[in-house]
Amino acid sequence: MTKPAGNTINIQDPFFYQLRKEEQTIHVYLASGKRLTGILRRFDRFAIILEHEGQEQIVFKHSIASISAVPPSELRR
DSSP, rough: OOOOOGGGSSSSSHHHHHHHHHHOOOEEEETTTTTTEEEEEESSEEEEEEETTEEEEEEEEGGEEEEEEOHHHHHHO
């Protein structure tokens, strides 16, 4: 039995909304092993927009392995 689309749980949106609202710096780890760092500006079902040093880049979600907030101690370096 499959659930109707309206009853699916989306755990990404609250996480992304909070990161965007707080303008918190994040690390985005790609499936290739590369790490991107920046501030989440926008997102949708397929991609996120990450800003770093005034430049925005689109990152497609299928290439993301994980996302984590940067600890404040790491920002002071």
